[in-house]
Amino acid sequence: MVTKRIIPCLDVKDGQVVKGINFQSLREVGDAVEMGVQYSRDGADELVYLDISASLEGRRTFVRLVERISMGIDIPFTVGGGISSADDAARLLDAGADKISINTAAVSSPGLIDEIAKRYGSQFVVVAIDAKCIDGKWICTTHGGSRLTRLDLFEWALEAQERGAGEILFTSMDHDGTRNGYADAVYASLASQLSIPVIASGGAGTIEDIRRVLTEGRADAALAASIFHFGEIPIRKLKASLRQSGVNVRL
Amino acid sequence: MIAIIDYKCGNIRSVGNALSRLGAEYCLTSDPAAILAADKVILPGVGNAAESMERLRESGLCDIIKSLRRPVLGICVGMQLMCRRSEEGDTQCLGLFDTDVRRFPDSAEAKVPHMGWNSIGNPDGKLFKGIPGGSFVYFVHSYYPGLCSDTIATCRHGDVLFSAALRYENFYGTQFHPEKSGVTGSAILQNFLNL
Numbered sequence: 001m002v003t004k005r006i007i008p009c010l011d012v013k014d015g016q017v018v019k020g021i022n023f024q025s026l027r028e029v030g031d032a033v034e035m036g037v038q039y040s041r042d043g044a045d046e047l048v049y050l051d052i053s054a055s056l057e058g059r060r061t062f063v064r065l066v067e068r069i070s071m072g073i074d075i076p077f078t079v080g081g082g083i084s085s086a087d088d089a090a091r092l093l094d095a096g097a098d099k100i101s102i103n104t105a106a107v108s109s110p111g112l113i114d115e116i117a118k119r120y121g122s123q124f125v126v127v128a129i130d131a132k133c134i135d136g137k138w139i140c141t142t143h144g145g146s147r148l149t150r151l152d153l154f155e156w157a158l159e160a161q162e163r164g165a166g167e168i169l170f171t172s173m174d175h176d177g178t179r180n181g182y183a184d185a186v187y188a189s190l191a192s193q194l195s196i197p198v199i200a201s202g203g204a205g206t207i208e209d210i211r212r213v214l215t216e217g218r219a220d221a222a223l224a225a226s227i228f229h230f231g232e233i234p235i236r237k238l239k240a241s242l243r244q245s246g247v248n249v250r251l
Numbered sequence: 252m253i254a255i256i257d258y259k260c261g262n263i264r265s266v267g268n269a270l271s272r273l274g275a276e277y278c279l280t281s282d283p284a285a286i287l288a289a290d291k292v293i294l295p296g297v298g299n300a301a302e303s304m305e306r307l308r309e310s311g312l313c314d315i316i317k318s319l320r321r322p323v324l325g326i327c328v329g330m331q332l333m334c335r336r337s338e339e340g341d342t343q344c345l346g347l348f349d350t351d352v353r354r355f356p357d358s359a360e361a362k363v364p365h366m367g368w369n370s371i372g373n374p375d376g377k378l379f380k381g382i383p384g385g386s387f388v389y390f391v392h393s394y395y396p397g398l399c400s401d402t403i404a405t406c407r408h409g410d411v412l413f414s415a416a417l418r419y420e421n422f423y424g425t426q427f428h429p430e431k432s433g434v435t436g437s438a439i440l441q442n443f444l445n446l
Contacts, residue, residue, distance in 0.1 A: 001361075001369065001409075040433060070268050074436060075389070094264065120297070121297060195363065
């Protein structure tokens with residue numbers, strides 16, 4: 001059977017990896033390619049690079065960085081951040097990205113999902129959704145969590161799947177940065193409604209948090225950033241521990 | 252020199268990058284003369300088999316590929332195009348491998364696409380020298396080549412046991428992506444270079 005995936009996420013600003021706490025107060029942690037190579041050696045199954053540069057120059061730097069990443073690492077990687085057209089996606093594909101993730105642009109023009117999936121295949125399209133719980137309902141946000149939409153998480157995830165998304169990467173803005181565990185019940189509900197893989201993001205603090213979201217939460221993959229960047233949880237140790245508790249992972 | 256066939260299909264850059272990491276020289280080409288002159292040929296492929304086959308036909312390279320006597324490696328959709336036919340768009344393919352390509356059935360436990368790392372069974376022959384059964388490689392696909400006498404490695408997704416790799420004479424194919432399969436994938440590519 002296909003294994004559960006462990007995915008370190010690297011936020012990149014002007015070519016450097018940074019990690020925000022609740023998307024604010026960024027601090028630099030290292031070179032994007034070197035960190036990717038290190039993670040792949042440590043047993044990461046995939047990598048996600050998110051470009052959080054706001055400027056055009058930053059975007060250009062990112063495309064060049066994607067070329068370097070593609071040369072340097074031998075596991076699949078997804079890139080996201082600031083992709084607003086099929087041409088943006090094409091540039092990243094040409095630079096060597098295996099998948100792209102779209103978030104805000106998919107919300108404002110959902111047809112973009114269809115367009116990219118039709119051109120390059122569903123396997124290339126990850127739809128990222130940032131949502132928060134308001135009065136018991138999970139509502140999607142855009143622009144890095146700063147703007148509320150009227151979209152319901154589950155309805156939007158289903159629509160994205162129907163339009164051709166290959167995976168859903170859902171981040172709970174209520175859990176992100178807290179290190180108190182993932183939104184397990186929400187993932188379990190998403191997984192039961194979707195036929196495409198679900199990547200869990202936001203809230204990892206311990207090995208147990210990751211085990212829970214991959215079992216009770218039924219997520220296909222667990223994404224995390226800070227616990228990996230600061231070496232708190234070595235990926236090898238994490239995977240050995242997951243395997244011991246019966247989770248099917250690649251060692 | 253390794254020729255990677257460029258027929259305007261998907262992410263071919265990563266195959267070239269993987270060869271570079273192994274120190275091999277390669278060219279991306281759709282030139283029949285360059286393909287015929289190459290020591291080895293790789294047919295990559297990502298996306299839709301019907302569209303890919305259409306582009307391969309337009310490139311006029313089908314007969315040239317079939318005529319090659321040096322080692323040829325099809326990867327993912329590239330390998331599917333080397334099978335008899337594909338259920339995807341009901342596509343007639345090159346017919347080098349003695350099997351058809353079918354869609355995975357939808358199921359709750361075995362999601363489609365089959366995406367991620369899975370283990371291979373009974374890897375056989377020079378392509379898998381030093382690669383034990385149970386090794387993990389990276390797959391991304393919704394259609395699979397069936398088992399046949401050309402099967403040289405298997406993989407299971409849900410209830411379906413399919414060909415993870417095929418070989419007929421000098422033609423090889425992997426359904427998985429060796430260029431994205433870490434150390435194991437690099438070893439498989441190196442084995443191909445050593446053929």
